[in-house]
Amino acid sequence: MTQTHTSANSAADPVEKIPTGVPGLDHIADGGLPKNRVTLVSGASGSAKTVLAGQFLAAGIEEYDEAGVFVTFEEPSDDLRKNLTSFGWPVERWEREGKWAFVDAGPEIGAETSFAGSYDLGALLARIEHAVRKIGASRVSLDSMGLLFSQLQDSATVRFEIFRIAAALKEFPVSAILTAERTDDDGDLSRYGVEEFVSDNVVVLRNTLEEKMRRRTIEILKFRGTSHKKGEFPFSILPRRGIEIIPLSAIELTQRSSDKRIPTGVDGLDALCGGGFYRDSIVLVSGATGNGKTLMVTEFMAGGADNGERCLLFAFEESREQLFRNAIGWDVDFEKMERDGRFKVVCAYPEVMGLEDHLLKMKDTLDEFKPHRVAVDSLSALERISTVRGFREFVIGLTSFIKSREVAGLFTSTTPSLMGGTSITESHISTITDSIILLRYVELFGEVRRGLTVLKMRGSFHEKSIHEFAIDGTGMHIGDPFRNVTGILAGVPQNISQDEIERIEKMFDTGGLS
Amino acid sequence: MSSNNRGLGGRQVLTLFVTGKTQRSSMAIENLKRLCETEFAGDVELQVVDVLENPQLAEDEKILATPTVVKRLPPPLRKVIGDLSDLEKVLLGLDLRTKPQE
Numbered sequence: 235m236t237q238t239h240t241s242a243n244s245a246a247d248p249v250e251k252i253p254t255g256v257p258g259l260d261h262i263a264d265g266g267l268p269k270n271r272v273t274l275v276s277g278a279s280g281s282a283k284t285v286l287a288g289q290f291l292a293a294g295i296e297e298y299d300e301a302g303v304f305v306t307f308e309e310p311s312d313d314l315r316k317n318l319t320s321f322g323w324p325v326e327r328w329e330r331e332g333k334w335a336f337v338d339a340g341p342e343i344g345a346e347t348s349f350a351g352s353y354d355l356g357a358l359l360a361r362i363e364h365a366v367r368k369i370g371a372s373r374v375s376l377d378s379m380g381l382l383f384s385q386l387q388d389s390a391t392v393r394f395e396i397f398r399i400a401a402a403l404k405e406f407p408v409s410a411i412l413t414a415e416r417t418d419d420d421g422d423l424s425r426y427g428v429e430e431f432v433s434d435n436v437v438v439l440r441n442t443l444e445e446k447m448r449r450r451t452i453e454i455l456k457f458r459g460t461s462h463k464k465g466e467f468p469f470s471i472l473p474r475r476g477i478e479i480i481p482l483s484a485i486e487l488t489q490r491s492s493d494k495r496i497p498t499g500v501d502g503l504d505a506l507c508g509g510g511f512y513r514d515s516i517v518l519v520s521g522a523t524g525n526g527k528t529l530m531v532t533e534f535m536a537g538g539a540d541n542g543e544r545c546l547l548f549a550f551e552e553s554r555e556q557l558f559r560n561a562i563g564w565d566v567d568f569e570k571m572e573r574d575g576r577f578k579v580v581c582a583y584p585e586v587m588g589l590e591d592h593l594l595k596m597k598d599t600l601d602e603f604k605p606h607r608v609a610v611d612s613l614s615a616l617e618r619i620s621t622v623r624g625f626r627e628f629v630i631g632l633t634s635f636i637k638s639r640e641v642a643g644l645f646t647s648t649t650p651s652l653m654g655g656t657s658i659t660e661s662h663i664s665t666i667t668d669s670i671i672l673l674r675y676v677e678l679f680g681e682v683r684r685g686l687t688v689l690k691m692r693g694s695f696h697e698k699s700i701h702e703f704a705i706d707g708t709g710m711h712i713g714d715p716f717r718n719v720t721g722i723l724a725g726v727p728q729n730i731s732q733d734e735i736e737r738i739e740k741m742f743d744t745g746g747l748s
Numbered sequence: 749m750s751s752n753n754r755g756l757g758g759r760q761v762l763t764l765f766v767t768g769k770t771q772r773s774s775m776a777i778e779n780l781k782r783l784c785e786t787e788f789a790g791d792v793e794l795q796v797v798d799v800l801e802n803p804q805l806a807e808d809e810k811i812l813a814t815p816t817v818v819k820r821l822p823p824p825l826r827k828v829i830g831d832l833s834d835l836e837k838v839l840l841g842l843d844l845r846t847k848p849q850e
Contacts, residue, residue: 342810344825348841351776351830356767357799357811364803386813386829 249460252300252372252409255293256286258479262463263454268435270407272400276414276423276430277439282450282471283413284309285321286439287375289476290411291334292323294373301333302373303365303408307381310343311336322474335365341385349387355395359402366406374403374410380426393428400432423455434458440466444621448588452479468627470590478594480631493693496607496642499537500530502703502712506688508695511669513606515692516633516643518613518663521673526684526705527646528552529564530673531609533709534644536566539576543606547579548596550615554581564709578603589620589628597635605641612646613663629663668692676702676727678719685722686712760844761793761821767814768800772831776815779832787839819844 251266260266267273267290277283291302306314314336315325328334339358366374379399382392403410412433414424419440423430430436436455441448451466469479495510504510511517521527531547538545549557557579561568571577580599582592600608610632617625636643645667670689675682687700699715700722721728764780766773777796784792799806799814809818819826819842828841 337807338810339812342827345810345827346824346841347827347829348837349830350828350835350837350841351779351833352772353813353815353830354767354772355812356814357765357806357816358813360767360799360803361807361811364807382812 249457251460253298254290255297256289256477256479257475258467258469258481259452259477261481262452262467262479263457264461264463267409267411268457268460269409270404271435272403272410272412272433273435273437274412274414274423274429274433275437275439276416278416278419278441281439281441282469282477283415283439284314284317284377285471285477287377287411287413288314288318288323289321290375291373292318292321292325292476295328295333296323299333300373301335301369301371302375303335303337303362303369303371305337305339305362305365305374305376307339307376307378307385310340311338320473321476323476332369335369335371337361337365340381353386353388353391355382355392355399358395359399362399363402363406366408372408374406374408376410376412378413378415380414380424380429383426389426393426396428397432444624447619447621447624449621449624450590468590468624470588470594472591472594480590480593480627492640496543497537497541499533499535499540500710500712502701503686503710506686506697506701506712507669507691508697511642511644512693513642514637514640515668516636516645516666517669517671518645518647518667519671519673520647520649522649522675525673525675526703526710527648527673528557528560528611529705529710530671531611531644531646532557532561532564532566532568534607534609535568535577536561536571536709538607538642539571539574543576544603545571545577545607546599546603546605546609547577548599548608548610549579549581550584550610551612552581554579557581563707564705565707566709578605584616584619589616589624592616593628593631596632600635600639600641604639607642607644608636609644610646612648614646614648626663629666633663633666669696672723674700674722676700676716676719676722678716678727678729685716687723759793759821760788760791761795761819762842763795763797763809763818763820765797765799765806765809765811765814765816765818768798773798773815775831775833776817779835779838780817783832783835783838788844792844817842 250269252269253260253266275283275286288304291304294300294302318325325334365371379396383389386392412429414429416423417425419442423436435457438453438455440451450469452469453466454462467479467481469477471477492513494513496513497510498504498507519527519530535545535547558568568577616628620628669691672687672689674685676685684703685700686703688696701715702713704711704713716722718730719727720730762780764776766776780794784794797805799811813829815831816827816829817832826842828838832838
């Protein structure tokens with residue numbers, strides 16, 4: 235992560251950047267914030283401006299050993315120190331070590347101030363410069379300078395002095411974040427309309443309510459003379475870590491493709507897939523409720539463990555006990571797999587946190603357990619806690635992360651109707667996944683039977699016909715194709731007479747349609 | 749605790765913060781000195797701090813603007829910001845006792 239800032243286009247790029255160290259930010263900023271410039275961070279109340287301002291300094295110390303000065307106009311430094319420490323940043327220790335300094339420019343409690351004649355902000359500037367020199371800071375955060383307007387009467391003076399301080403910061407030189415409060419998410423960038431003029435670079439933080447769900451995003455509005463990624467990116471605030479941005483555009487289609495196959499774990503399915511799944515592919519299993527999706531996940535996990543692989547399961551529908559009991563019913567011993575260190579299950583209700591938090595937690599678990607296979611059961615359970623857009627971003631984020639680790643993934647998706655149709659999950663991720671397997675109920679002669687077909691398998695031969703499968707005490711068994719039925723995928727299976735089949739076969743006479 | 753403490757024996761200390769030797773700085777110094785002589789007959793201790801030379805003092809006193817005059821003694825703490833050209837406002841803002849007229 236520390237190396238990404240020497241981006242490829244730096245030679246043609248006259249504006250040098252400093253990597254902030256804030257997870258994800260350097261990616262969407264094409265390397266970091268412009269060096270020795272002032273970047274405006276604008277957002278409404280509660281949009282995490284202060285956290286970002288603090289993290290800019292904290293990450294500078296932790297990742298790059300660059301000292302930082304925090305100029306606070308709002309919260310007293312004592313409160314701020316406490317709040318920032320809750321993100322795991324030992325501010326007090328850093329202050330002792332001369333890596334962090336506060337300049338407390340907030341209103342002094344108990345001091346009555348009056349005005350008599352003209353003035354400037356020479357003292358504030360001198361204090362900032364003093365702090366910067368004292369600890370050799372190369373980063374400064376000012377949060378939020380606009381509050382000077384409410385502290386000092388003469389707005390013309392404050393306006394002029396903000397310009398002067400911004401100019402001085404560039405001269406020190408330091409890279410600075412200047413936060414500004416805006417009244418709402420779509421209005422002016424700052425309440426007093428000043429800050430945006432002192433800064434060539436603008437970052438906007440939002441905390442919006444979309445379909446009754448909170449969603450935090452960050453957007454780089456402009457960087458003068460240098461590039462950045464465009465659009466809004468979701469981010470999350472984690473208790474011991476601070477802000478983490480989910481860089482969707484980090485998803486590059488450059489992942490290596492493996493031609494190594496792994497067993498699917500399901501009896502008879504390997505043959506249908508042309509010899510098993512690819513080792514780094516994402517498989518989507520879609521089907522109606524009770525159609526064998528969780529069984530397929532169980533077999534996929536067991537097949538991995540048998541193959542000497544480590545398998546990770548994220549379960550959003552069933553508890554650990556349910557899963558283990560079901561698995562026993564199919565002759566799979568999750569407990570033993572777990573003891574052997576080959577299996578880990580993480581159960582969570584989708585509602586316990588936001589989708590961004592789920593994603594970050596899943597990433598952590600993946601990095602910790604380092605599995606060869608991962609399954610998510612079901613992806614559609616997560617659909618209900620998010621907006622359509624948020625869900626799509628989640629799926630892209632998860633898929634790319636799994637792929638970058640060269641892990642085989644199997645996601646399940648529940649279709650809303652028993653006999654067919656698609657869910658939102660599918661329409662969003664079918665293009666992202668490498669393979670799609672459909673599980674369908676097939677009604678024949680008043681009997682419900684189960685059918686499976688490999689709809690898509692990127693880069694491989696696969697069987698095109700729809701096979702019947704059976705479930706018994708040893709799991710899932712793929713049987714023969716339905717020869718004389720049509721309309722299964724459409725949800726309206728119809729029997730075709732043997733004569734008709736022969737007639738159609740003669741009509742094409744290709745002898746194998748694949 | 750006696751009523752004497754409230755009398756003229758209590759120290760009155762003013763600190764004036766300025767930035768460099770600008771016209772505004774010298775104006776504030778002059779204004780304040782004149783005020784001390786005319787209104788208090790020298791019964792006030794006056795310190796002048798140049799924040800460029802002594803930024804730490806400005807930090808300790810949490811001074812933002814210059815010129816600022818601070819009165820710590822006697823309490824309550826008072827600050828007056830500006831070149832102090834309006835003498836009436838300075839007196840009012842600092843809440844200082846003037847010498848009795850008799």
